[in-house]
Every structure is written in C-alpha cells, then in structure tokens.
Amino acid sequence: MGLLVKDKQVVVPGDILADDIGFIPGFGTYRNSHNLVCSRLGLVNIEGKVVKIIPLSGKYLPRRNDIVVGRVFDILMAGWRVDINSPYSAVLSNKETPEFIERNEDLSKHFDLDEHLVCKVTNVTSQNLVDVSCRDQGLRKLRGGRIIHVNTHKVPRIIGKKGSMVSMIKQATGCRIIVGQNGLVWIDGEPDKENIAVDAIRKIETESHIPGLTDRMKTHLEEITGVKISLNEGDYNGLQ
Amino acid sequence: MDYNKRLDGRDFDELRPMEAKAGVIKKADGSAYFRMGNTVAYAAVYGPREMFPKFQQDPKKGVLRCNYNMMPFSGAGDRVRPGPSRRSKEISAVTEKALSAVVDLSDSPNAVVDVYIEFPQTDAGSRCCGINAAAIALADAGIPMRDIVAAVAVGHAGNKICVDLNYEEEHLPDYVEGLDDKDVADIPVAIVPSTGEISLLQMDGIIPKETLIKALHKAKAALMQVNEVQRNALREKFAAVADEENGENIENVENGFEEN
Numbered sequence: 001m002g003l004l005v006k007d008k009q010v011v012v013p014g015d016i017l018a019d020d021i022g023f024i025p026g027f028g029t030y031r032n033s034h035n036l037v038c039s040r041l042g043l044v045n046i047e048g049k050v051v052k053i054i055p056l057s058g059k060y061l062p063r064r065n066d067i068v069v070g071r072v073f074d075i076l077m078a079g080w081r082v083d084i085n086s087p088y089s090a091v092l093s094n095k096e097t098p099e100f101i102e103r104n105e106d107l108s109k110h111f112d113l114d115e116h117l118v119c120k121v122t123n124v125t126s127q128n129l130v131d132v133s134c135r136d137q138g139l140r141k142l143r144g145g146r147i148i149h150v151n152t153h154k155v156p157r158i159i160g161k162k163g164s165m166v167s168m169i170k171q172a173t174g175c176r177i178i179v180g181q182n183g184l185v186w187i188d189g190e191p192d193k194e195n196i197a198v199d200a201i202r203k204i205e206t207e208s209h210i211p212g213l214t215d216r217m218k219t220h221l222e223e224i225t226g227v228k229i230s231l232n233e234g235d236y237n238g239l240q
Numbered sequence: 241m242d243y244n245k246r247l248d249g250r251d252f253d254e255l256r257p258m259e260a261k262a263g264v265i266k267k268a269d270g271s272a273y274f275r276m277g278n279t280v281a282y283a284a285v286y287g288p289r290e291m292f293p294k295f296q297q298d299p300k301k302g303v304l305r306c307n308y309n310m311m312p313f314s315g316a317g318d319r320v321r322p323g324p325s326r327r328s329k330e331i332s333a334v335t336e337k338a339l340s341a342v343v344d345l346s347d348s349p350n351a352v353v354d355v356y357i358e359f360p361q362t363d364a365g366s367r368c369c370g371i372n373a374a375a376i377a378l379a380d381a382g383i384p385m386r387d388i389v390a391a392v393a394v395g396h397a398g399n400k401i402c403v404d405l406n407y408e409e410e411h412l413p414d415y416v417e418g419l420d421d422k423d424v425a426d427i428p429v430a431i432v433p434s435t436g437e438i439s440l441l442q443m444d445g446i447i448p449k450e451t452l453i454k455a456l457h458k459a460k461a462a463l464m465q466v467n468e469v470q471r472n473a474l475r476e477k478f479a480a481v482a483d484e485e486n487g488e489n490i491e492n493v494e495n496g497f498e499e500n
Contacts, residue, residue: 010478012471013342013379014387014434030386037434039344039386041379041474056478057270058382059288061347087288087351127299127349209480 007046010056011038017051026052060086060152060182062130066121067139069147069180070132072111080111082119082132085149085182090130092119097134116142116186118178145176145188148198150205152183157208158201164214164231165204171229172221173197196224243398247408247415253458255392255404255465260372260473262380270381272473274373276392277406278363283373285381288351296352302345306336306355308370314359316407331367334440338371338430341439342386343378353383364407365393368428371440376470380477388474389439390467391430394459396447398423401455403462410444422446429459433467436460 002020005011017029018036025031028040029051038044042053062068062084070090074081079093094101097110111117118139119132134140150158159166159179166177175189175197187197200221207213218229246252256277265271268284275281291297308331310320335357345353355377357370368391375389395405397412398419410426413419425445431438438456447455 010475012388012474013385014467015471016434028384032434037386039384041382041478055382057380059269087290087348089290128351
C-alpha cells in the first residue's frame with residue numbers, strides 16, 4: 001500500500017495520506033497508529049519520506065525575518081503597536097527606528113496612529129508576541145500610494161522567483177511596490193499606473209494556479225502599457 | 241402501533257437529501273453552507289483573532305467559540321424570538337464541545353476562533369446540520385484539525401429505528417394515530433469519522449438499551465455518507481488549485497476559483 005495520495009493533490013483534514021509506518025509526518029500531518037493523516041486543508045508535498053501539507057487558507061502567522069507591511073494602531077511608553085494583519089499584533093520599539101529618538105521625545109512625531117510602515121519581524125515568542133524592527137535597508141514609513149490586501153498564501157506567487165514577478169510589474173508601470181509577507185501590498189506611482197498594477201496583482205491572485213503565469217503576465221502587461229519588459233531575476237531582499 | 245412507512249416516503253435508514261458548499265461568505269475567513277432536507281445552515285468562521293473579553297483568553301491554547309442562531313422566521317411554527325435563548329445557548333455549547341474534539345488551537349494561544357451558525361430555515365436536526373456546516377467552515381478557514389466532524393440524528397419511532405428524523409417524525413404522535421410520546425426518541429450523534437469517537441450524544445425521549453445500540457450503529461453508517469458530502473464540498477472549492485500543479489487544465493477552472 002504505502003502512499004495513498006499524489007504529490008500536489010488537494011487534501012482535507014482527516015484524509016489518510018499513507019498507511020505505512022515508513023513515512024515521516026511533516027507540517028499539517030499527524031500519525032494515527034500506522035496511518036499518516038492530514039490535519040490541514042492544502043496540497044500534499046512529498047519530499048522523499050517526508051509528507052507535508054502546503055496550506056491554502058488561514059491567517060498569516062508571523063515568522064522571523066519576514067518583511068511585513070503594518071499599520072500603527074497604538075503608541076506605547078517606548079514604542080508602537082503595529083497591526084500586521086495577523087491574529088497577533090507586533091511591537092516596534094523606539095530603539096528600532098531608522099533615526100535616533102531622544103529621551104521623552106513625542107513618539108507620534110516618528111510614527112503616528114494609522115500610519116503604515118514596512119518592517120521586519122525580528123522575534124516571535126512561544127506566546128506569539130511579535131517584535132518588529134525598522135532598522136535595516138529600505139525599512140521605513142510608507143508615505144502616499146495605496147495599500148491592497150491579498151491572500152497571504154499567494155504572496156510567493158506575486159513576488160515570483162527571486163522577485164521576478166514584482167519587478168515585471170514595476171518595470172511596466174513604473175510604480176514602487178512593496179509586497180509584505182502578511183498579504184499587504186503597498187503601491188505608489190501615477191494613479192492610472194497604480195490601477196494597472198492593482199489589476200495585475202489581482203490577476204496573479206486569481207490565476208496563480210494556471211501554468212505559464214509569468215509569460216502570460218508579461219504579455220498582458222506589455223499589451224496594456226506598451227512597455228517592453230526584460231525578464232530578470234535580480235537579487236530579491238523582500239523589498240526592492 | 242407500528243410505523244411501517246415513513247411520512248416522507250424515505251427508507252428507514254435513508255438520509256434526507258444533502259447539499260454542501262464551502263466558501264459562501266466572502267468576508268469570513270472560512271464559511272460553509274449545509275442543507276439536510278429542509279434544514280439549512282450557514283456557518284462563518286472568523287479567526288484565529290484576538291480574544292475579547294480579555295479575561296477569557298487562554299495562554300495555553302486558542303479558544304473555540306460557537307454561536308447557534310435560528311433566524312426569526314426559520315421555524316415551522318411561531319416566530320423565533322431573536323437573540324440568545326436558553327435553548328440556543330445550550331446548543332451553542334454542545335456544538336462547541338462536538339467540534340473541539342478535533343480542532344487543535346495550540347498554535348494560537350490567547351486567540352479565539354469564532355464560529356457563527358445561522359439557520360434561515362429549519363425542519364428538525366438543526367444542531368446536526370449546524371455542526372456539519374461548522375466543520376466544513378473550520379477546515380475552509382485553515383484551522384488545524386484532526387478530522388471533519390459529522391453529525392446526524394437517529395431515532396426510534398413506533399418500534400422502528402429511523403435515521404435523520406424530520407420535524408414531523410419528531411412529533412410522530414401528532415401525525416400517526418395510536419402512538420404516544422413514549423414511542424418516540426430522538427438522538428443527535430456526532431462522530432470523528434477516522435476514529436469513530438463520539439463527540440456529541442444527546443437524547444430526547446425513551447428508548448430500550450438494545451435499540452439504542454442498534455440505532456448508534458445505523459448512525460455510524462449514515463455519518464460516513466454525511467462526511468463524504470462534507471469532504472467533497474471542500475475538494476470542490478479547492479479543486480482548481482490541484483489542476484494547476486498537475487499541469488492539467490484548467491479552462492473552466494477559473495470561474496470556480498474566483499468565487500473563493
């Protein structure tokens with residue numbers, strides 16, 4: 001018997017993936033006597049003996065070194081509370097800002113309520129207390145532009161291999177784009193170009209399951225904007 | 241007196257027609273529709289999200305919070321007074337217990353998963369229908385869970401074991417002459433299909449011990465059918481994504497996917 005599912009098959013909690021002790025349970029699976037059972041809705045991923053599930057739905061759970069787009073919703077004694085589109089809010093310490101903050105300075109001068117920022121997750125505890133930092137290249141307050149929400153699990157598709165997909169949209173529209181791992185995307189540029197970028201991202205979101213996505217997006221963008229796009233897989237640090 | 245033919249013409253171990261859909265409510269993190277005959281349930285799952293009131297937070301694991309609500313004109317008789325009632329609070333609590341047998345919220349301490357179950361129309365068996373919908377919605381929301389709980393009511397009416405009773409059968413003495421209340425029992429059952437564990441068992445009425453055991457065996461068989469409907473609803477919603485990576489196509493997949 002052994003494996004009962006194909007690679008990349010959709011599975012539902014309770015589905016038996018393998019009835020052989022030889023397989024190792026990975027993320028989203030558990031062992032029930034000799035069976036390997038699914039515990040998350042998603043796609044099966046088989047790597048040698050390890051069977052794991054790639055989730056298709058669910059909230060964003062912060063992980064260390066993720067670049068996220070957040071919104072300040074509270075000012076604390078020594079920092080800010082940031083909504084990162086997750087069940088848990090993050091804390092940005094006043095020591096983690098791009099510029100130095102004097103003692104007793106008014107923190108709202110640096111980040112005020114309802115302002116958005118790009119930041120990096122520096123630490124996540126077992127109780128899911130999240131720390132973020134703005135002290136790295138490109139991490140800053142976001143001024144102007146617009147923010148859209150996308151499915152967290154589609155973010156890798158929007159970024160593309162080494163950022164190829166976003167850089168394509170950037171080339172075509174001339175917009176500045178930041179894709180947060182938490183599913184918030186910041187877009188800033190000419191208003192009509194912004195619209196094109198938003199539509200492109202929505203298109204990726206709905207069509208990410210159809211093969212040849214990159215080529216299709218390339219022709220689509222070239223058609224709309226008339227800009228020739230050169231595909232390059234630059235170094236992607238999560239920002240650009 | 242014997243009850244030889246069911247009022248709605250079904251076999252004694254035949255379920256009412258079932259229908260299930262996942263992802264019917266756009267703004268919810270997970271949602272589902274489940275119909276058993278004339279009983280219709282919508283379930284919406286929100287979360288995990290921050291738990292309020294804060295004193296109910298559990299630092300060890302997330303909390304599951306269910307809410308059962310019958311809409312004002314959902315019943316066959318009088319208008320149901322809106323808002324929580326003694327009955328709806330009890331059903332919310334048993335639903336919660338039936339579902340927490342499988343959900344694993346240890347990764348979301350201090351958080352809550354809210355499940356709202358609404359009934360636009362009911363015809364007996366609403367708690368079972370609600371549990372079925374809620375189980376699909378929880379899986380749709382990506383909540384880690386051991387299995388998908390399935391629920392159905394079995395009963396004993398006029399010396400016959402019936403599966404999935406409707407309102408008329410629950411009140412059989414009003415419809416069939418020669419029967420009295422002693423002859424009718426209604427038993428909602430929920431199980432974890434992969435292990436056969438029972439996570440909900442209630443009873444209304446009187447039933448002999450042997451009959452009860454026989455009825456539970458019938459329930460188990462019926463629950464496998466229910467579970468298959470639930471699973472198919474979820475597979476249907478996400479089928480589009482599978483085709484992607486298998487390289488199969490795909491043409492008419494687009495529409496189905498957009499609904500998500």
